[in-house]
Amino acid sequence: MNCSVCGKDAVIDIPYMNKRLCQVHFLDHFESVFMKEVRQQIKFDSGGGTVSVALSGGKDSSVTLYILHSILSVRRKVKVKAFTVDEGISGYRDKSIQTAGELCRSLGVEHTVISYSEVFGTTMDSEVTRLRGKTPCAVCGPMRRQLINMAAQTQGSDYVALGLNMDDVAQSVLMNVSRGDMERISRMAPHSHSVNGLVRRVIPLRRLSEREVVTYALLKNIKYDHSWCPYYAQAQRNLFRKIVSEIEEKYPGSKLAMIRLQEDIAGRYTNPGDLSLGTCRNCGRPSSGQLCSVCMISGENDDGNQ
Ligand SMILES: [Zn+2]
Ligand SMILES: [Zn+2]
Numbered sequence: 001m002n003c004s005v006c007g008k009d010a011v012i013d014i015p016y017m018n019k020r021l022c023q024v025h026f027l028d029h030f031e032s033v034f035m036k037e038v039r040q041q042i043k044f045d046s047g048g049g050t051v052s053v054a055l056s057g058g059k060d061s062s063v064t065l066y067i068l069h070s071i072l073s074v075r076r077k078v079k080v081k082a083f084t085v086d087e088g089i090s091g092y093r094d095k096s097i098q099t100a101g102e103l104c105r106s107l108g109v110e111h112t113v114i115s116y117s118e119v120f121g122t123t124m125d126s127e128v129t130r131l132r133g134k135t136p137c138a139v140c141g142p143m144r145r146q147l148i149n150m151a152a153q154t155q156g157s158d159y160v161a162l163g164l165n166m167d168d169v170a171q172s173v174l175m176n177v178s179r180g181d182m183e184r185i186s187r188m189a190p191h192s193h194s195v196n197g198l199v200r201r202v203i204p205l206r207r208l209s210e211r212e213v214v215t216y217a218l219l220k221n222i223k224y225d226h227s228w229c230p231y232y233a234q235a236q237r238n239l240f241r242k243i244v245s246e247i248e249e250k251y252p253g254s255k256l257a258m259i260r261l262q263e264d265i266a267g268r269y270t271n272p273g274d275l276s277l278g279t280c281r282n283c284g285r286p287s288s289g290q291l292c293s294v295c296m297i298s299g300e301n302d303d304g305n306q
Contacts, residue, residue, distance in 0.1 A: 012215050015252040023219060030216050034067050034204050041190040041202040042159055048077025052157040052199075054148045055082040055104070055111070057096030057225040059217050060163030062103055064205055066222050068161060069107050083151040085144050086115035088123025089229060096225035103223065114151045116143055120294075128231060136231035142293035146285055152199040162189060164203045167210040170248075170255040171240040173262045178240075185262055186269040187288075195277050197286040206259055 001010040003022035010020035014029075021029060042051065051072065053065040065082055072078045084100045086093055097113060104111035117123050120143060128136050152160035164172075169188070176185045189201035205213060217224055232238070247254045279285065280292035289296070 011219070012212070014209075014212065016209075016248070016256060018252075026212075026215065027219065030208060030212060031067065033207050035071060037204040037207060038068070038071065038202075041192075041204060043192075044078065044158060046077075048075070049158040050079040050081060050156055051159045051161055051202075052152040052155045053080065053082040053161045054151070054163070055084050055100045056163070057084065057098075057100035057103075058163070059213055059222075059224045059226075060165050060168075060205060060210075062100075062163070062222050062224040063213050063217050063220075064161050064163040065103065065107070065109065066220065068204070069109055081110045081112075081155045081157065083112045083114060083155060085147045085151070086113050086117075087140060087144065088116050088125055089231070090125055092227055092230055095227065099223060099225040110155070112151065112155070114147050114154075116147070119147060119150070124231065135234045135236060137235045137237065140231075146292070146294055148201075149197075149199055149286070153197075157199055158194075159202050160199045161202050161204060163205060164189070165205040165208055165210050165213050166255050166259065167241070167244065169203065169206045169262065170244050170258040171237055173258040174244060175237065175240050182265060186266045188262055188266065195286075197279075198277065207256065209255065 001013060001020050002008065003010045003025055004019040005025045006022060008022040008024075011023050012026050013020045017029075051068060053061060053068060055061045055065055065080070069080045072080050082100070082104050084097050086097060101111055103109075124136065124140055127139050131139065148160060148162075172188060173185060176182075176188075189203045190206075191198075191200040191202070194200045208216075216222075244255060244258075277286045277288050278290075280287035280295055281290050282295040283292060285292050285294075287293070
């Protein structure tokens with residue numbers, strides 16, 4: 001297998017580009033797609049500001065932090081920070097918090113940990129013992145999103161970067177399509193303006209596939225935690241993961257098309273008023289309904305949000 005650009009040995013085959021790339025040309029491609037997304041998604045008002053990376057310690061967020069740090073930290077007025085949400089899942093999260101901390105230390109990046117137990121007084125290990133028909137992800141997702149926002153606010157950040165890749169985003173689009181939830185599709189990251197109390201979420205990996213992210217981490221020798229959440233087996237997302245990869249295999253470029261579709265739908269809701277949020281009447285945190293999704297008991301779906 002030879003590189004489509006220079007003819008040397010290829011390290012990866014990328015069907016949606018109809019290209020095979022050697023190490024040099026793959027790294028080139030990966031970083032230029034990432035940088036283009038950063039330029040499109042992150043716009044500091046006065047040329048400076050802070051970006052927090054929601055760092056789980058897994059491959060996607062570790063690669064996101066690694067590249068953001070290398071391209072933004074050289075700018076004098078820009079700060080890159082990181083935090084990890086501790087859901088309280090023993091044997092899983094404790095390990096990845098350590099991996100996340102090590103990456104931050106090696107890059108010289110400020111790192112904090114925020115936990116379900118300190119904010120909500122509970123852990124996922126105890127939540128899964130009383131799910132009442134819900135999946136663990138349906139319970140966990142809203143709590144994690146609130147803490148991601150809280151941690152980014154505490155770090156004084158203008159943006160929070162999530163490590164969602166092309167596969168993750170395509171799955172979310174399809175999940176929301178299957179529920180007919182166009183409003184939720186329009187509210188997916190990246191966000192160009194911040195709405196009352198919510199830090200803008202950006203996703204610079206959205207046009208890079210999971211396989212490309214793994215290959216990049218390997219070639220750059222970025223240490224990440226390989227384990228999966230023990231509760232993931234029950235996730236509705238699993239089905240969508242399978243369907244999206246089957247579609248992509250048969251019709252390369254479908255995942256990118258789903259991302260374009262999301263972008264197009266979000267672009268049609270240009271009036272910020274369309275996106276405005278109120279506050280939850282129970283806990284006072286930002287919410288699109290009277291109750292935020294953490295306080296609302298009724299949600300029975302896995303969440304197609306990001
Ligand atoms: Zn090449
Ligand atoms: Zn609430």
